[in-house]
Amino acid sequence: MNLAARKSFIELSARERARAILDAGTFRELLGPFARLKSPWLPLQDIVAQADDGVVVARGRIQGHPAVIAALESAYQGGSIGEVSGAKIAAALELALRDCERGERVWPVLLLETGGVRLQEANLGLAAIAEIHAAIVALRRHVPVVGVIAGMVGCFGGMSLAAALCSRLIMTRQARLGLNGPEVIEQEAGITELDSLDGPLIWSLMGGAQRHATALADTLTEDDTDALARAVRAAFKLPASTPRSEQVEAFCTRLRQIDPANPPTPLALRQLWSAEHPR
Amino acid sequence: MSAAPSPNSRGLLWFEALTAQSGRVSDAPATLRSADAQIGAELTRCIAVVPDAGSRFPRARQGEVGLEEAWSLAREVRRAMAMPAVPRRALLAVVDVASQAYGRLEEMLGIHLACAAAADAYASARLAGHPVIALLVGRAMSGAFLAHGYQANRIVALDAPGVLVHAMSEEAAARVTRRTVEALRLLGERITPMAYDVRSFARLGLVDVLITGVNADAPQPQDVARVRSALEHAIAAARAAPADLSNRRHSPQARVSRAASIEVRTRMAAEWDVP
Numbered sequence: 001m002n003l004a005a006r007k008s009f010i011e012l013s014a015r016e017r018a019r020a021i022l023d024a025g026t027f028r029e030l031l032g033p034f035a036r037l038k039s040p041w042l043p044l045q046d047i048v049a050q051a052d053d054g055v056v057v058a059r060g061r062i063q064g065h066p067a068v069i070a071a072l073e074s075a076y077q078g079g080s081i082g083e084v085s086g087a088k089i090a091a092a093l094e095l096a097l098r099d100c101e102r103g104e105r106v107w108p109v110l111l112l113e114t115g116g117v118r119l120q121e122a123n124l125g126l127a128a129i130a131e132i133h134a135a136i137v138a139l140r141r142h143v144p145v146v147g148v149i150a151g152m153v154g155c156f157g158g159m160s161l162a163a164a165l166c167s168r169l170i171m172t173r174q175a176r177l178g179l180n181g182p183e184v185i186e187q188e189a190g191i192t193e194l195d196s197l198d199g200p201l202i203w204s205l206m207g208g209a210q211r212h213a214t215a216l217a218d219t220l221t222e223d224d225t226d227a228l229a230r231a232v233r234a235a236f237k238l239p240a241s242t243p244r245s246e247q248v249e250a251f252c253t254r255l256r257q258i259d260p261a262n263p264p265t266p267l268a269l270r271q272l273w274s275a276e277h278p279r
Numbered sequence: 280m281s282a283a284p285s286p287n288s289r290g291l292l293w294f295e296a297l298t299a300q301s302g303r304v305s306d307a308p309a310t311l312r313s314a315d316a317q318i319g320a321e322l323t324r325c326i327a328v329v330p331d332a333g334s335r336f337p338r339a340r341q342g343e344v345g346l347e348e349a350w351s352l353a354r355e356v357r358r359a360m361a362m363p364a365v366p367r368r369a370l371l372a373v374v375d376v377a378s379q380a381y382g383r384l385e386e387m388l389g390i391h392l393a394c395a396a397a398a399d400a401y402a403s404a405r406l407a408g409h410p411v412i413a414l415l416v417g418r419a420m421s422g423a424f425l426a427h428g429y430q431a432n433r434i435v436a437l438d439a440p441g442v443l444v445h446a447m448s449e450e451a452a453a454r455v456t457r458r459t460v461e462a463l464r465l466l467g468e469r470i471t472p473m474a475y476d477v478r479s480f481a482r483l484g485l486v487d488v489l490i491t492g493v494n495a496d497a498p499q500p501q502d503v504a505r506v507r508s509a510l511e512h513a514i515a516a517a518r519a520a521p522a523d524l525s526n527r528r529h530s531p532q533a534r535v536s537r538a539a540s541i542e543v544r545t546r547m548a549a550e551w552d553v554p
Contacts, residue, residue, distance in 0.1 A: 030550045031543065040539050044470055057547065083472070087543035088442070094315050094523075094544070117421075117446040119456050124472040124537065126421065126446045127485055130429040133395075134524050137402040157446075158425050164395035179391040180381050187451045189338065189379040205387045216389050244392060248353045248515050253304075253359040255346055255388065260336045263384050 007225040009150050010174055014056045017150070019113050020225045021069055021232050022060035030057045031088060039082045041121045053084040054213040057092045062107050063233055068092050071111035074153040080118030081159060086128020089188075093135035093145075094219050100142035104172035107236055108139060110147045110166065114158015115181060129158035136165040140243060144168055146235045148228065149208070149217075151175035165245050169237040170219040170228070171208030177217065204266040214273040216244070284533060288342060289417035289441070289495060290375030296503045297373070302327070302429040307351040310334050310342075313359075315481050316371065319511035323412075324359040326352060327373040328427055344423040345380035356400035360407060367412040369514045372401070374428040375417030378448060384521060394426035401430035410517035412510055415486075416495060419444045429519035432517035432526070433458035435488045439495035442477040444485075449475070453548055471536060483534025487526075 004048070012020060019027045031037055038049035054076035058069050059261070067272065072079040081089075089110070096106040117125035136145050147166035149155045154176030155163045163169055163177055171177065181195035195201065206211060212220035215242045219235065221227045258264065264272060294312050302312030302325070310332040313458070315322040330342040339345025344352070359370055379385075379394060405411045413419075413428035415436035424444065425528060436442055446452070453460045467474035471482050481489045488509045493502040520526055527533060528541050 013541065028553070030547050035546065037539070037546070038541060041470060057554075059551070061385070083537070083539050084324060084543060087540040088547065089548040091544045095548060119447060119452050120470070120473065122446040122473050123444055123480055123483060123485070124540070126425070126429070126444075127483065127537075128540065130398075131426055131524055131527070133398050134402050134405075134430060137399055138523070158422060159396055160391035161395040161404060161422070163426055164389075164392040165399060177391065178386045179379055179394060180386060183455070184447070184451055185381045185383065185386070187454050188378070188448070189454065193381075193388075194383045203512070205383060210387075214389075216392060222351060245353075245396040246403075248350060248396055248400070251396065252350050252354060253489070255350060258388065260384060263387075266387060269387060 006222070009225045009228045010152055010172070010223050012225065013075065014071035014111065018058045018069040018071040020058050021062070021109060021229050022058065022067060023062060026060035028059045030059060031039050037084050039121065041083065041124070043049065045120050047120065053082060053088065054079060055085040055088040055256065056082055057088050062236065063105050066104070067107040067109060068096050068110060069109045072113045074113040075117055077154050079114035081114060081116065081125045081129055082118040082121040083124040083128060086125055086132065088249045090128055090131040091211065092153045093132065093139055097135060097142070100139065105143050107143060108145050109232055110145065110162065112147055112149050112159055112163055113153045114155055114157070114159045115153060116159055126158060129162065132162050133165060136162060140165070140167050144236055145274050146170070146232055149177055150223065151176040156181045159171040165243070166237065168219070168241055169217045170221060170231045170235065171211055171217045172221055172223045174223055175208040176203065176206045177211050210266055213270040214277040288329045288375065290327045290342065290373055291329040293414065293416045293498065294325055294329070296371045296498050297507070298325050304351070304355065306335055307355065308347045310339065310348050311351040311355065313355040318369065318507055318514060321369060323369040323371050323514065325371045325373055326355050328352070328376050336380065338380040338385055342375060342377040344389055344394065344426050346385055346390055346393050348398045349390065349426050352397035353400040356397070356404055360404050360409060366518065367407065367409045369412065370401070371406055372411070372413045372428040372431060372512065374413050374415045374419045374424065375470060376421045376423035376427055377418050379422035379426070394422050397426035398430050399518065405430060405432055406522050408522065410514045411511045413508070414510065415442055415444070417441055420448070421446050432520065432522070433487045433513040434475050434485060435490065435513050436481065436486045438477060438489045438491040439492050439493060441495060443475045444477060444480040445475045451460040461478050482532055483536045484530040485527055552554045
């Protein structure tokens with residue numbers, strides 16, 4: 001691809017990302033900064049609360065179809081999920097569900113860029129994430145829920161489960177997806193388990209290319225705004241398939257074939273779990 | 280042969296107290312227990328994750344939810360959904376989970392998807408009309424709780440030391456927030472969602488029934504009887520209520536502690552359609 005013609009999606013703010021995915025001129029933000037719905041918990045800890053709590057929710061259209069996007073802003077508190085930011089995502093999904101149940105299909109898109117729970121709001125962040133999971137599972141029966149992980153933060157913690165629950169998951173090479181962030185693994189299991197500064201190792205385990213090659217993500221795109229928008233549009237056109245998180249027997253079988261004492265390398269796993277491999 | 284599970288597993292203790300069975304499943308690891316308990320007039324499928332020093336995956340030997348545990352949870356929940364029963368069989372997650380398993384292999388093999396599959400199964404059971412109850416008897420931590428218990432219609436908890444709910448262990452949370460463990464504890468006393476103890480968690484409106492005066496480590500017959508009675512009521516309440524999680528915002532505590540969660544929903548609904 002011609003680098004000069006490429007417009008980075010990663011470098012966009014959450015608001016710009018949401019605008020770029022929606023059809024031109026259709027972006028309408030809900031509970032934007034002027035709604036002044038801030039974290040009630042951060043000021044108690046002498047942390048300045050941002051007026052949108054780091055989540056942009058927008059209604060609009062995708063190829064003329066009613067849509068809603070929730071985009072996480074990684075520049076604010078690492079895209080972490082607090083009470084308000086989590087509630088904004090959950091509420092958007094719950095309202096989309098309500099419309100779908102009335103027969104008015106709304107296409108939901110999640111732009112995930114998050115370290116997971118905001119520890120300053122710990123249990124209320126975790127509670128919101130459980131509600132996001134509940135909403136995705138319920139909504140997915142009516143309409144595909146499309147997740148995008150563009151990078152550079154990636155998608156970790158409880159929100160990695162949200163990514164895994166999506167009907168379709170789009171990633172870039174720069175993106176990472178994992179339950180435990182490398183720093184947390186190093187803290188909990190030691191540096192011999194995982195050196196959190198070893199970038200190539202981390203990307204080989206949980207980077208977008210690896211997740212796509214092992215069929216844990218559906219689409220791998222370049223960091224290009226048009227390519228991402230195209231991938232989202234295409235995701236809504238794909239024929240229905242069993243969500244990954246419902247393919248329990250297939251993954252139990254795959255897991256039985258792994259010997260933890262002699263585990264495959266990331267490259268070998270691509271052979272074992274490739275998309276061509278029946279799952 | 281697997282070594283015996285750690286005897287101080289509250290999860291196993293309460294699982295056995297309620298089911299009077301070992302709950303071993305032929306095609307699941309010894310860390311996963313699943314069996315029926317008589318709760319009131321009905322058989323309820325109880326599921327627990329317990330420690331096993333001989334577990335195949337070393338990072339999931341001390342009560343963590345690892346890859347095998349999470350996928351086995353998903354399978355056992357879906358099996359219970361397939362059992363013929365009228366009304367639909369209630370599911371009980373006996374929760375004492377230290378954390379998700381932290382490891383390089385776990386990440387590569389997609390522990391995020393494994394935990395999602397377990398959460399998916401519980402949520403799907405709830406949506407299909409199975410009452411899903413979580414019984415918190417020990418630790419309910421982070422991704423492990425999201426996979427095992429947090430999709431329940433009703434959360435019942437023992438009011439006892441060692442019943443803990445949080446997003447991250449104290450040590451890791453201290454490092455990530457650049458604070459000392461002591462400073463974190465002091466903050467938890469002031470900032471309710473940062474606390475670890477179950478009473479603080481209940482103050483957020485996230486516990487439907489808090490059972491006081493029960494010996495969590497050595498339950499007596501009267502303790503077990505009280506828990507059964509609370510579970511019976513929780514199952515009945517779940518059957519009579521919507522299958523979503525909206526009840527978590529309806530309690531008097533939630534109206535105060537989760538006022539922002541409620542306000543976001545009210546105001547977004549008002550802005551949803553073009554005025």
